[in-house]
Amino acid sequence: MLAKFWNNISNAGIELEHSQSASRYIILTNRFAFISGLISFLVLALLYWSAADQEVKTAWLFILFTGIVFFLVLFINKYGQHELAKWLICWLPAILVIFLSISDKSLSKHISIQDFFSYRFFLMATVIIPLMVFGTSNPLKLIFNLLPSFIGTVFFDYFHRPFGLAFNQLGYNDPNFYILDIMIALAYFGLVGFLLNQVVISEKFEQKMNEQQQALQEKNRELVHMNSFINEQNYEMNAQADRLTESRDALLKASQIIENQKQQLINQNKTLEKQVVDKTKDLSRVNEELIIINSELRQFSHTLSHNLRSPVSTFQGLLNLIDRKNLSQANLELLDYLHDTVRKMHEVFSDMNEMLELRNTLYQSIEEVDLQKLIDELYNIFYAEMQGNNISFKYDFNGQKVLKTNERRLNGILFHLISNSIKFRSECRPPEINISLRKMDGYYSIVIRDNGVGIDLEKYGHKLFYPYQRFHSYKCGKGLGLYLVKLQTESLGGKVMVRSQPDRFTEVEVQFLS
Incomplete structure (x- = not known):
């Protein structure tokens, strides 16, 4: 049950026309959003039980709003707004961490030096989200969505100044504190470089796999085409051999009749010769009629399974052009019935085509x-x-x-x-x-x-x-x-x-x- 629920959450918004990479980005966005939403409500619950006074009302409302937005990302993805969903999941975590840091320091009676580092590490960790959900296909979007984690990590202390919660405003005087900002910035760029390298390697591998798969599919199509051509040629040769055999058998039969009648009715030789000529003509005519009938049957089958599909597709396209807004309810029902009928006709022709292909295929490669x-x-x-x-x-x-x-x-x-x-x-x-x-x-x-x-x-x-x-x-x-x-x-x-x-x-x- 949990696996099915997790699968439904992850696949929200995925359509059949999405590529493999696009589907992966959507799945990762959904999972980040769901997990971030759960974390937001968990923090909200801890805040509610630990400090339920009026001072935390603003923090409580902000975290509640953020958690709701995280879950809304799932619905945004489901309704096709994938870019907006990815932007929200890249910006919201960094904003939430900065807000929690300011709220924690403003509500806490004892602020230690480690409070200035733990939240920075959380901010630095959010860099993985843009790299995972955007990749490197669009560098501008990637850089734009890396900004919240970069600005929040490097300029962390400056966001606290308007609230009087900066490092030096709380009595910690260290003239070399700015060096820490530089080191954190270098660590940030190092982490981005490492993760970006891993993403590039992964994307190159995926691209290579896709190219190999496309090449294999193209080779398979060529083999199928060659196999179909060979089958058609083999079928035609067998048909010609059958016609030659039928003609030979008919001629042998006529020859035997002529020989028997010649031995028995010598006196009627001229009459027998005329009869032989007539029978030969009849046999030729019957043979020609059989060839024509056989050809017409094949052509009829081909027409049903191939040529009629084009008019049906055209008719279906014309039905799609009809403006439904100007139709009455009765005509709308009739139009829906026509759509359903055309769809069924198209399926019947496809089925006939598959059955004819199986019936006519004489040679199967092993x-x-x-x-x-x-x-x-x-x-x-x-x-x-x-x-x-x-x-x-x-x-x-x-x-x-x-x-x-x-x-x-x-x-x-x-x-x-x-x-x-x-x-x-x-x-x-x-x-x-x-x-x-x-x-x-x-x-x-x-x-x-x-x-x-x-x-x-x-x-x-x-x-x-x-x-x-x-x-x-x-x-x-x-x-x-x-x-x-x-x-x-x-x-x-x-x-x-x-x-x-x-x-x-x-x-x-x-x-x-x-």
Whole structure:
């Protein structure tokens, strides 16, 4: 529960379009704000119990206000004002420390020399906040937000002069006191330099990792494109070979008919020759018609899955241009219905495109698949859902580290099965997902088992592997997961088996050639 609460606090204001570094800055800002708010209210409580007289009323109100502002930073981040949130979290701690120092000295009856150093050290520590939440991408913003810690640390004594609480105003006369200011300034710059160096090293490492990841993604896209081109060429060659075989078989059949009729009906040779010519023409015509029909079917499938998506996207864009302010309530409901219909059409075309791609892909490249890397990638994809729903995720490969198969297909199979296990989890018990692998005689067996809502196989078993079949009306989904798993498994020369009991478990076993 605490981990979930802390995760929600940390991620307030993070959107999908945020980069990794931007998300990290938002998380750090939220955590600094939350911790600073707790510290403010803790100081407020200590002040309330230790000195509850009228003299501390101003300090009490200021600390209360500061603590509230710290917590408001979370809401400021949540509503997208990230720069304002970072500025507040950089300035408020330094202001609060200076205020506490002045309040402490004004209320304390005995002021020691150490009171002039402890708060300075706290001020110096606040330098870490701007470096952590701004980084080095914008030097001007970083320098501006380092000012409160710098001014407060170096000119600490000058803030106390208007209140008669400076070092020499309290009876401490040391002609070399200014040297302390210089030493503290040098220590401040040394600390900033050290921390800045660490931040630069971290950012360079992160940038290098991002560049390597982008390079790998680009290489992967090139490989996918090359694989698609090879598959298309292979498909066309197979189709041409099939047409040649059909033409040859038809010609052989016609030749046999001609030979038989020639032997039996010598006297009708001219008639038979005419019949042979007619049959040859008929066969050619039928063959041409079959070629045309096959081409039209492929073109029709391509049109449904590709060409119609552009008009649908255009129609969706036109709907977005409609001014909702000038529409009546009835027309607004109609417009929302049109938006929903267009979205569903777009999803149907995307589903058809994926199904056609799986059906038309004849060649699957075989490669060595790193199981640990594959599972880590899938876990990262579903990390937020698993953490948010406290899902236990375990796997056991029985010592098997590498599989020789098509990585893209295996990734798709596991993705859909893990997604189904998360989506159809039970609300009555802690969700569990277990993946196991065994190498059998000539094939691999992967079993994905969960303790979710299960499937009534007696009622729905005959519909399991058909598209758009939903077995739980109260759960969202399109009913394509198991169908796509079946297509991808069959493309690897394998098969899928499902075992399940309602409200107990679901176990899906995928077998494919090793």
